Amino acid sequence: MMKFLASVTGPEEAELALEGGADVIDLKDPRRGALGAVSPEVLAATIARVAGRRPVSAVAGDLPIEANAVREAVAARAAADFVKIGLFPASRDDRQDVIFGLAAQAAETPLIAVFFADGDPDFSLLTDLARAGFHGAMIDTMGKESGGLLKHLSVHQLGDFVAACRAQNLVCGLAGSLEAPDVPRLGVLKPDYLGFRRALTTGRREEGLSLDAVQTIRALIDAEASPAPARAPAAASGARTDRIFVRDFTLDMQIGAYGFERGRTQKVRFSVDASVAPTSSAPSAMADIYSYDLIMDAVRGLVARGHTDLVETLAEDLAEAVLADRRVAAVMVRVEKLELGPAAVGIEIRRP
Numbered sequence: 615m616m617k618f619l620a621s622v623t624g625p626e627e628a629e630l631a632l633e634g635g636a637d638v639i640d641l642k643d644p645r646r647g648a649l650g651a652v653s654p655e656v657l658a659a660t661i662a663r664v665a666g667r668r669p670v671s672a673v674a675g676d677l678p679i680e681a682n683a684v685r686e687a688v689a690a691r692a693a694a695d696f697v698k699i700g701l702f703p704a705s706r707d708d709r710q711d712v713i714f715g716l717a718a719q720a721a722e723t724p725l726i727a728v729f730f731a732d733g734d735p736d737f738s739l740l741t742d743l744a745r746a747g748f749h750g751a752m753i754d755t756m757g758k759e760s761g762g763l764l765k766h767l768s769v770h771q772l773g774d775f776v777a778a779c780r781a782q783n784l785v786c787g788l789a790g791s792l793e794a795p796d797v798p799r800l801g802v803l804k805p806d807y808l809g810f811r812r813a814l815t816t817g818r819r820e821e822g823l824s825l826d827a828v829q830t831i832r833a834l835i836d837a838e839a840s841p842a843p844a845r846a847p848a849a850a851s852g853a854r855t856d857r858i859f860v861r862d863f864t865l866d867m868q869i870g871a872y873g874f875e876r877g878r879t880q881k882v883r884f885s886v887d888a889s890v891a892p893t894s895s896a897p898s899a900m901a902d903i904y905s906y907d908l909i910m911d912a913v914r915g916l917v918a919r920g921h922t923d924l925v926e927t928l929a930e931d932l933a934e935a936v937l938a939d940r941r942v943a944a945v946m947v948r949v950e951k952l953e954l955g956p957a958a959v960g961i962e963i964r965r966p
């Protein structure tokens with residue numbers, strides 16, 4: 615079940631995060647950078663305050679990729695349930711030195727390696743992390759003003775990261791200026807946890823935690839975790855449904871059964887109309903709705919998988935992806951190739 619990691623600055627914020635329902639209390643000083651560390655004293659005071667109610671993680675700091683420095687910072691925070699270390703931009707060799715230099719400590723203290731989506735992430739290091747005995751890996755962002763995680767990596771790429779972590783038996787987390795609408799989009803990937811700071815504050819990430827904001831994220835994560843309801847009845851049965859649509863979403867992609875269509879891309883236009891049973895009569899928050907972002911992510915995921923011969927295959931796969939969400943009762947999918955002579959050629963299907 616996907617968990618909620620809340621980054622806090624000390625005991626008072628930890629208490630607020632607990633009240634709001636966070637699953638992991640993650641200690642961090644946002645004024646000191648993406649992985650700014652709190653002092654061992656603040657760590658001890660927070661562990662005492664949390665008193666075992668939830669695991670407490672601590673970041674090692676925005677450190678140079680240098681094994682001794684990172685080892686020392688980890689040793690000073692060994693009282694935490696997890697210690698997060700950053701794989702900041704550096705050569706592959708230097709990053710491996712740090713990873714294998716922590717192997718002895720990894721046997722004592724569960725370690726989480728943090729890749730940065732905007733900091734030359736090298737996911738081939740996941741195998742090294744597993745060999746060195748790391749507990750898990752997560753992705754975050756370094757430049758907090760340069761957009762959130764999904765600005766740097768697509769849902770499809772993040773899905774590959776989650777799958778690669780699973781293959782190495784590493785716990786995996788996603789973070790990076792995440793906002794409420796990101797939760798359902800990333801929830802589809804079923805990471806072990808999502809991490810937040812800025813979305814939990816009253817404004818910038820350096821500002822204080824807001825209980826309301828923590829509870830909003832809690833509700834969204836709960837909505838992802840709650841067991842899928844039986845599929846909503848199709849519109850034809852007379853039940854009330856809303857239509858969530860994506861119209862004329864045009865992407866370049868590799869498609870076509872002819873030889874001349876291979877090794878190149880052409881424009882394909884997608885339109886999707888999903889009949890959705892409303893979960894609330896007065897929707898006012900992300901947790902109340904089915905987002906059109908999920909449809910667009912499904913389209914992007916199909917485009918990213920490479921060459922597809924037939925529009926029929928694309929349409930079926932897209933319908934299946936949209937219907938995978940049990941809130942969707944029925945779906946219409948139209949796929950049109952735009953560069954084959956007439957304005958458009960393609961297919962329209964309705965499922966079920």
Ligand SMILES: O=C[C@H](O)COP(=O)(O)O
Pocket residue numbers: 619621640642754755758789790791792809810811812813819
């Ligand atoms: O570990 C999670 C981070 O603290 C995320 O912080 P952010 O949401 O401000 O990027």
